[in-house]
Ligand SMILES: Cc1cc2nc3c(=O)[nH]c(=O)nc-3n(C[C@H](O)[C@H](O)[C@H](O)COP(=O)(O)OP(=O)(O)OC[C@H]3O[C@@H](n4cnc5c(N)ncnc54)[C@H](O)[C@@H]3O)c2cc1C
């Protein structure tokens with residue numbers, strides 16, 4: 001079970017949170033202007049890396065706020081937690 | 097291939113099992129193959145077998161990074177059924193169902209396919225409407241399916257707590273009689289042995305680290321050196337995005353842990369596979385007597401072969417609610433595999449934007465039952481460089497055209 005540090009409430013167990021998938025995917029500014037391929041890329045295509053992953057979590061059974069987590073998808077170790085709009089913190093944890 | 101039979105069993109028994117031949121060879125990789133398949137899971141081995149048997153293409157290698165059968169093919173909960181909602185999925189899974197019928201005989205390997213029936217419970221009115229719709233859709237597609245009411249479910253599964261005051265009242269169920277279970281490792285080993293005897297090289301401990309291109313695919317880099325190939329079929333389930341990246345592609349796939357567990361063995365208590373989408377549990381009894389149970393995926397992306405204990409807690413709570421007598425059982429083992437989930441809960445089986453490259457992935461939580469049919473259509477796709485009508489709709493570009501094949505109702509908790 002993951003122990004996740006909500007940036008506002010502190011450490012709580014995973015079951016208080018819901019997962020929101022890959023972070024930093026930007027909705028195209030002007031959806032009518034993009035091609036079907038670009039729209040599909042935005043909607044569906046994912047990096048799904050083996051290793052470091054920047055992802056969204058919501059403290060849905062707590063303060064209900066969204067934030068970002070960088071986590072290793074092999075070890076499940078949480079490398080950093082940061083608020084929306086903040087840049088991901090530098091991590092010196094060896095190669096991903 | 098030395099035929100297994102009751103006579104060979106007796107003969108070898110008298111010789112204290114000293115002379116059983118290897119079930120498949122252990123060759124070194126050749127420099128060049130017509131087709132290289134990446135991934136020695138059920139789907140990769142089945143593809144190799146049908147390439148050789150149906151299309152006469154025998155200069156084929158299956159490259160497996162570990163030992164065959166150690167991926168999800170050896171980790172799943174062995175449920176076989178074909179009661180999917182959409183026409184496309186119905187026909188694809190039904191192709192598998194038909195191949196299952198005499199696959200043990202065909203492969204000369206006991207797959208222990210057991211038509212014990214799959215019962216999918218409904219606990220709410222909306223769920224019953226969805227179940228009725230699915231049953232009707234199945235029947236229109238010629239797939240066996242029955243709608244059961246509470247009394248019929250009670251009679252069929254007497255151990256189930258379907259009383260009116262239970263926490264999860266049972267309003268009815270769908271029932272597929274040909275559904276059931278099969279021995280998962282035997283499926284990998286049976287296909288491996290049959291493919292090997294037709295000339296396919298099964299190469300274990302050979303990890304693919306790169307996909308070599310030169311306008312088209314020309315081969316792969318591996319931990320045992322470069323191998324040239326006219327065509328490359330990638331069948332690596334949970335690792336599909338990792339292989340796609342080697343070819344500079346991105347897929348609409350997320351990898352998630354999926355857990356399961358087994359109890360201590362007991363005398364026969366449960367004849368069918370029973371599942372409930374609503375309360376996230378399913379259970380069946382193995383031939384050895386263990387209860388095999390599972391639930392839905394862990395929510396987060398993951399490649400580590402384990403999940404969170406909260407899933408197990410929820411699954412066990414639901415199980416003892418529906419089967420109070422199971423509360424006395426001790427659980428022996430829990431484990432996880434990595435499953436490749438598509439946004440519409442349907443697989444991708446077809447050509448990639450690079451010539452000579454084919455992917456078969458996205459089977460998510462429910463690909464074991466599909467092993468024969470998946471191998472069969474994928475072999476056709478590779479041999480002819482175009483999909484079979486059964487897998488035409490399962491192309492990567494459905495995510496661009498918008499022709500998604502939504503199977504969330506039939507494929508979420510239900511595997
Ligand atoms: C707990 C659990 C329960 C399940 N229950 C059911 C069920 O009841 N019914 C059902 O229908 N389905 C079920 N499934 C899903 C089913 O197991 C999978 O969809 C199916 O097994 C995937 O196909 P496969 O057998 O080819 O995969 P795998 O056996 O995972 O084969 C992929 C292979 O590729 C290899 N590989 C990966 N990367 C590389 C590389 N770089 N180079 C070489 N080889 C590589 C892996 O080592 C692996 O052996 C379940 C899955 C799990 C985890």
Ligand SMILES: [Zn+2]
Pocket residue numbers: 006007008009010059062063064065
């Ligand atoms: Zn919070």
